[in-house]
Amino acid sequence: MLRQAKACPIIRSDFCAAVILKVPVFHSIEKQVADAFHAHIQVRYGVDLSVTIEQPRQSDFGEIAVPAAFQLAKRLRQAPKKIAAELAAEIGPIPGVAALEVAGNGYINLRLDRGAYAAALLRGEEEGMSAAGGKIIVEHTNINPNKAAHIGHLRNATLGDTFVRMLRASGAQVEVQNYIDNTGVQVADVVVGFHFLEHKTTADVEALLADPAVRFDYYCWDLYAHTSSYYKEQPESLAWRSETLHAIEAGEGELARMAHLVADAVVQAHLKTMLRLDVEYDVLPRESEILHLQFWAAAFEQLKQRKAIYLESEGKNAGCWVMPGLSEEGKVIVRSNGTVTYVGKDIAYQLWKFGLLGKDFHYRPLMTYADGRVLWVSTDTPTAGEHHFGNGSRVYNVIDARQSYLQDVVAAGLRGLGYAAQAEQSIHFSYEMVALSPRCCADLGIPLSEEDRQRPYVEVSGRKGLGVKADDLMDNLIAKALAEVDARHVEKPAAERQRVAEQIAIGALRYFLLKFTRTSVIAFDLQEALSFEGETGPYVQYAAVRARNILRKLEERGETLPDFAAELSAEALGRQLQSEDFWQVLLAASKVDSALDGALSAGEPAHVARYAFQLAQAFNNFYHQYPILQEESREKKVFLLWMTDFFRRQLERTAGILGIQIPEYM
RNA sequence: GCGCCCGUAGCUCAGUUGGAUAGAGCGGCUGGCUUCGAACCAGUAGGCCGGGGGUUCGAGUCCCUCCGGGCGCACCA
Numbered sequence: 001m002l003r004q005a006k007a008c009p010i011i012r013s014d015f016c017a018a019v020i021l022k023v024p025v026f027h028s029i030e031k032q033v034a035d036a037f038h039a040h041i042q043v044r045y046g047v048d049l050s051v052t053i054e055q056p057r058q059s060d061f062g063e064i065a066v067p068a069a070f071q072l073a074k075r076l077r078q079a080p081k082k083i084a085a086e087l088a089a090e091i092g093p094i095p096g097v098a099a100l101e102v103a104g105n106g107y108i109n110l111r112l113d114r115g116a117y118a119a120a121l122l123r124g125e126e127e128g129m130s131a132a133g134g135k136i137i138v139e140h141t142n143i144n145p146n147k148a149a150h151i152g153h154l155r156n157a158t159l160g161d162t163f164v165r166m167l168r169a170s171g172a173q174v175e176v177q178n179y180i181d182n183t184g185v186q187v188a189d190v191v192v193g194f195h196f197l198e199h200k201t202t203a204d205v206e207a208l209l210a211d212p213a214v215r216f217d218y219y220c221w222d223l224y225a226h227t228s229s230y231y232k233e234q235p236e237s238l239a240w241r242s243e244t245l246h247a248i249e250a251g252e253g254e255l256a257r258m259a260h261l262v263a264d265a266v267v268q269a270h271l272k273t274m275l276r277l278d279v280e281y282d283v284l285p286r287e288s289e290i291l292h293l294q295f296w297a298a299a300f301e302q303l304k305q306r307k308a309i310y311l312e313s314e315g316k317n318a319g320c321w322v323m324p325g326l327s328e329e330g331k332v333i334v335r336s337n338g339t340v341t342y343v344g345k346d347i348a349y350q351l352w353k354f355g356l357l358g359k360d361f362h363y364r365p366l367m368t369y370a371d372g373r374v375l376w377v378s379t380d381t382p383t384a385g386e387h388h389f390g391n392g393s394r395v396y397n398v399i400d401a402r403q404s405y406l407q408d409v410v411a412a413g414l415r416g417l418g419y420a421a422q423a424e425q426s427i428h429f430s431y432e433m434v435a436l437s438p439r440c441c442a443d444l445g446i447p448l449s450e451e452d453r454q455r456p457y458v459e460v461s462g463r464k465g466l467g468v469k470a471d472d473l474m475d476n477l478i479a480k481a482l483a484e485v486d487a488r489h490v491e492k493p494a495a496e497r498q499r500v501a502e503q504i505a506i507g508a509l510r511y512f513l514l515k516f517t518r519t520s521v522i523a524f525d526l527q528e529a530l531s532f533e534g535e536t537g538p539y540v541q542y543a544a545v546r547a548r549n550i551l552r553k554l555e556e557r558g559e560t561l562p563d564f565a566a567e568l569s570a571e572a573l574g575r576q577l578q579s580e581d582f583w584q585v586l587l588a589a590s591k592v593d594s595a596l597d598g599a600l601s602a603g604e605p606a607h608v609a610r611y612a613f614q615l616a617q618a619f620n621n622f623y624h625q626y627p628i629l630q631e632e633s634r635e636k637k638v639f640l641l642w643m644t645d646f647f648r649r650q651l652e653r654t655a656g657i658l659g660i661q662i663p664e665y666m
Numbered sequence: 667g668c669g670c671c672c673g674u675a676g677c678u679c680a681g682u683u684g685g686a687u688a689g690a691g692c693g694g695c696u697g698g699c700u701u702c703g704a705a706c707c708a709g710u711a712g713g714c715c716g717g718g719g720g721u722u723c724g725a726g727u728c729c730c731u732c733c734g735g736g737c738g739c740a741c742c743a
Contacts (some may be wrong), residue, residue, distance in 0.1 A: 012697095054682080054685075055682070056686080057685085057686050057687080058686080058687085058701075061686080065685090065686085067685060067686095069722080070685075070723070073723065074722095074723075079723090080723075101693085102683090104686050105685095105686080105723080106723095107685085107686065119705090125675075144743085181743075184743055185742070185743055186743070208715090221714085252701060264684090280734095316741090317743085320741060327668090327739075331740095332740080332741050334741085335741040336741060337741075339741085341740090341741070341742085341743090342742075342743045344741095400737095401670075401671070401737070401738085402737060402738060403738085404669095404670065404671095404737060405669080405670090405739060406743095423711085430670095430671095430672070432672085432736090432737085433736095433737080435736090455735095455736090456735065456736075457736085459736095459737090481705095484705065488703080488705085504705085515679080515691095516678090516679070516680095517679085517680080519671060519672070520671095520679070521671085521736070521737090522670075524676085525677095525678080528677095528678070528692080530693080531691095531705095532705050533691090533692085533706090534691045534692060534705095535679090535690065535691040535704055536705085537689085538705055539691095539705070539706090542704090542705055542706075543706095545705095546702075546706085547702095549702060550702045551701075551702095552702090553702055554702085569699080594682095595682095598682060601683090602682085606680085607680095607682085610680070610690090613691090614690090615692085617690090619697075620707070621706095621707070621708090623702075623705065623707090624704095624707045624708085625707080625708095626701065627701060628702060629701090629702050630701070630702080644702090654676080666703090666705065
């Protein structure tokens with residue numbers, strides 16, 4: 001098989017080659033330790049060992065563990081413990097390291113010089129260089145514009161958007177694409193519903209759109225389900241679908257006009273829905289332009305010329321253009337009637353993303369986001385001041401795991417064309433689906449068949465109209481958050497409370513969707529999603545709000561934030577950090593970049609989420625145990641304030657990577 | 667039939683790419699609001715990591731096999 005889902009072909013060492021990461025304090029000490037051991041082992045034993053660094057199991061073992069003795073034991077035919085003792089005795093001083101000891105069967109545990117470490121953080125040495133490699137394209141969301149978005153789409157968008165934020169935080173140049181299939185069967189089915197089932201004209205649909213009482217994407221949600229079930233009952237009605245598809249493809253007539261009207265309106269609804277989650281895009285490449293600008297024709301030529309596909313003369317695929325290699329009979333790319341399959345178009349689109357097609361879209365601005373970012377959409381006619389998109393050096397397609405076979409075909413297409421390097425950089429950022437537990441369906445009043453009731457979970461299905469709409473879920477979350485805010489802050493202006501409730505609700509939702517690893521099927525549970533306690537977004541937000549409260553209260557009492565650098569010497573920091581509690585909070589808070597780095601190489605936004613939670617947990621503990629504003633000792637108070645401020649900045653940065661805002665109050 | 671994913675505490679999930687005594691949240695039980703607001707904190711119970719083989723100094727993690735569940739494998743998109 002081409003794809004290795006478990007192995008996550010995301011990024012390892014090659015990623016670091018493309019993007020030079022920040023060099024935070026902890027990282028640089030780790031590197032110095034590894035280098036020191038590597039050099040010493042080379043001289044002492046004549047072994048070129050790749051020294052790995054670990055985190056000790058327990059925090060009281062120190063901050064860095066080196067298991068090199070285990071790796072050497074076999075080659076030297078000596079006991080790990082003996083080698084560890086030799087290494088520990090002979091390695092000599094390492095900058096930033098205060099002590100080192102042998103533990104267990106041969107671990108070498110290192111303790112950092114706490115005062116020096118904190119002083120480096122205080123001086124802001126964690127700010128390092130960052131430089132970009134080539135452009136990275138991330139494609140996500142990709143919802144068929146024929147109905148309202150549901151929770152499955154939210155998982156896609158949240159994963160994609162967070163991964164984009166992770167890449168950008170590490171210094172990468174990223175372009176976000178959201179592909180719009182505005183000419184496909186799903187749009188056609190809704191048009192069939194309007195035209196043939198409801199006998200509506202384009203003007204009727206326009207009236208529907210103008211009616212403020214109608215949520216158009218919701219209307220289409222029901223209509224799509226209706227049309228789908230009608231096909232089942234009256235299979236001959238499928239002829240309506242073909243007729244509509246042909247009209248759309250030809251781009252002429254009432255049905256085509258209606259299709260554009262519907263698709264454009266639903267795209268607007270999706271953009272609005274996603275904006276509630278703080279998800280933004282750079283460009284919307286549309287299927288209609290892929291069609292009109294003949295992207296497929298260009299790709300077809302390349303595929304034929306380079307013999308990536310062949311015209312089958314016999315067997316069940318006779319008369320089709322087939323791509324060999326993926327299965328015994330190959331994958332049909334062009335049907336015997338001459339029309340191209342979905343994957344064929346996808347290969348053309350993927351070629352464009354890498355700048356390999358020899359064609360480009362034209363673009364026009366669609367809207368401007370609040371932060372000034374302009375969203376562009378593809379068009380088939382040239383415009384003034386033309387922008388350019390695509391031409392990436394690496395492409396992540398955020399698409400659920402059910403489509404992994406098709407993603408394999410796309411990569412195989414690139415490989416067949418001789419673009420092995422680009423095939424390697426075509427990454428299917430896959431994730432498992434969001435399903436509904438039977439209990440959840442019962443809670444939501446979704447009727448289930450007897451068969452479905454026996455299952456562990458039920459797939460969301462747009463066709464069946466089965467699912468939780470994204471906007472409904474958000475409305476639900478906001479209402480619940482608002483009730484909590486109202487209970488605590490009646491004195492605040494209503495509009496402000498609403499804003500805070502929205503931030504909390506979105507924080508809860510994004511965190512909920514991110515805390516699962518990508519390979520885990522989310523069996524959606526409404527109660528769990530609506531929770532604001534425990535491992536949730538609001539928990540993380542609350543910790544940051546508490547930190548801010550301390551600093552605000554300080555000023556309310558007429559004090560000002562001390563000049564930390566002037567008041568806290570390395571000695572003072574070292575003195576205060578003799579407290580294990582303080583040291584652990586500071587250490588945890590200093591590892592944002594380590595956590596980000598690990599999450600990027602694993603391709604797991606969930607790792608960032610988990611780090612944020614652990615950080616919040618450490619702070620909540622700290623907060624509870626040590627009153628800061630009442631502290632008598634000046635040195636300790638200044639130190640605690642610095643810790644609070646440092647924590648606040650680090651947690652806000654982490655939350656920002658997750659797309660979670662910190663409210664003014666909670 | 668073939669391919670991929672999952673199986674870890676009552677429930678939902680982590681497990682740093684093979685390391686030290688397997689963790690968190692929820693739920694259960696016990697305790698803590700006159701403090702920088704408890705959307706919080708502390709304590710406690712709860713485990714044959716689906717079963718069986720193997721590789722290794724060392725396995726929840728890698729290999730084989732079996733069991734159970736899910737998802738793919740169209741001239742649909």
